[in-house]
Amino acid sequence: MTGGQVVRDVVVIGGGQSGLAAGYFLRRANTDFEILDAHDRPGGAWPDAWDSLKLFSPAQTSSLPGWPMPPTAGGYPTRDHVVDYLSAYEQRYGLPVQRPVRVKDVLRATHALSVRTDRGIWLAKAVISATGGAGQPFIPPVSGRMMFRGRQLHSSAYRSPDEFAGQSVLVVGGGNSGAQILAEVSKVAATAWVTTEQPRFLPDDVDGRVLFERATARVRAELDGHAPEAEPGSLGDIVMVPALREARERGVLGTVLPFSRFTHDGVMWPDGTRVAVDAVIWCTGFRPALGHLSHLGVLEADGRVAVRQGRAVRQPRLWMLGYGEWTGAASATLAGITRNARDTVQAVLQSIGGVEGAGP
Ligand code: FAD
Numbered sequence: 557m558t559g560g561q562v563v564r565d566v567v568v569i570g571g572g573q574s575g576l577a578a579g580y581f582l583r584r585a586n587t588d589f590e591i592l593d594a595h596d597r598p599g600g601a602w603p604d605a606w607d608s609l610k611l612f613s614p615a616q617t618s619s620l621p622g623w624p625m626p627p628t629a630g631g632y633p634t635r636d637h638v639v640d641y642l643s644a645y646e647q648r649y650g651l652p653v654q655r656p657v658r659v660k661d662v663l664r665a666t667h668a669l670s671v672r673t674d675r676g677i678w679l680a681k682a683v684i685s686a687t688g689g690a691g692q693p694f695i696p697p698v699s700g701r702m703m704f705r706g707r708q709l710h711s712s713a714y715r716s717p718d719e720f721a722g723q724s725v726l727v728v729g730g731g732n733s734g735a736q737i738l739a740e741v742s743k744v745a746a747t748a749w750v751t752t753e754q755p756r757f758l759p760d761d762v763d764g765r766v767l768f769e770r771a772t773a774r775v776r777a778e779l780d781g782h783a784p785e786a787e788p789g790s791l792g793d794i795v796m797v798p799a800l801r802e803a804r805e806r807g808v809l810g811t812v813l814p815f816s817r818f819t820h821d822g823v824m825w826p827d828g829t830r831v832a833v834d835a836v837i838w839c840t841g842f843r844p845a846l847g848h849l850s851h852l853g854v855l856e857a858d859g860r861v862a863v864r865q866g867r868a869v870r871q872p873r874l875w876m877l878g879y880g881e882w883t884g885a886a887s888a889t890l891a892g893i894t895r896n897a898r899d900t901v902q903a904v905l906q907s908i909g910g911v912e913g914a915g916p
Contacts, residue, residue: 572600
């Protein structure tokens with residue numbers, strides 16, 4: 557501490573899988589660093605996921621650098637298995653995670669960035685922002701939304717189907733969250749699946765591993781100056797996990813186009829038909845939660861930060877890690893974060909003249 561400020565070479569904001577992966581490589585290079593995490597417990601966004609959530613990749617391809625995720629007995633790892641793994645991971649490597657510490661602002665300082673938090677100020681030569689996407693659930697604007705007297709919740713607040721038993725429920729959103737939540741709610745409730753376009757279902761034998769291999773091939777092709785192969789399958793396409801195959805057997809995976817407005821007890825479809833519903837579950841994704849960077853002059857009109865290989869174009873002391881394809885191929889997945897974190901840490905250390913190389 558110097559004059560009420562902690563001085564570090566590198567500060568990582570966020571202690572989820574991305575922040576921990578960066579921490580692994582920083583620790584390996586003997587860097588002077590700290591990880592600041594807003595949550596009061598380990599695991600990043602994972603403890604907030606719904607009860608039945610399972611990974612769509614097996615444990616062996618869902619590991620952070622250094623220590624493989626322990627295998628699971630029954631197929632793909634559960635939410636709680638991932639949380640246990642991330643908790644044990646930070647212990648194992650003695651990662652210096654400070655929590656709960658919420659970063660409120662990052663500002664320019666002399667030869668450094670000033671990281672302002674609810675627990676004081678950190679000064680760092682470089683900052684890696686790894687705050688994930690879960691902090692800002694997105695619900696699209698729909699006319700009359702406030703007049704609807706039924707229940708509305710975002711997938712981030714969804715826990716289990718039990719509370720919807722016997723109800724009439726709309727599940728909105730054509731990605732993996734929407735598909736998985738629909739699959740279980742449709743067992744206990746009358747459901748309709750509302751999507752703007754036909755969801756893209758992957759073949760039954762394609763899981764997260766294959767998607768990651770394809771993302772890797774696309775990166776390699778781009779690095780080699782070739783046009784990436786037009787192979788089907790992106791990380792947003794729907795993985796046919798067992799629960800979804802079972803839902804397909806029950807014939808509940810059909811979709812309807814979006815309703816045009818809410819009424820007080822339901823929704824109105826574009827042809828004027830009204831239907832009463834008890835609940836609407838918005839599986840409509842997240843927006844990057846980058847409010848802590850708003851005074852740094854780096855946020856673009858779309859709410860993102862312009863980056864070149866993870867480094868902010870407008871602020872060379874700032875690096876963005878783990879937010880999805882715009883910060884690196886497959887960077888928002890356990891399978892993809894190792895490569896992204898390694899490359900980011902190498903570049904950060906070079907930029908601040910620290911120890912060379914973060915290792916393999
Ligand atoms: P997070 O886990 O969100 O962690 C960010 C951390 O930053 C949090 O602890 C938060 O408290 C902290 N933070 C945020 N703002 C601040 C701030 N201002 N100051 C300090 N700290 C802050 N991923 C996979 O890898 N494999 C899968 O098979 C997989 N399956 C999925 C299936 C479904 C249906 C869904 C919905 C998601 C799935 N995911 C999967 C995605 C995964 O849940 C997220 O991508 C992952 O949690 C992102 O990790 P992260 O560390 O970047 O962010």
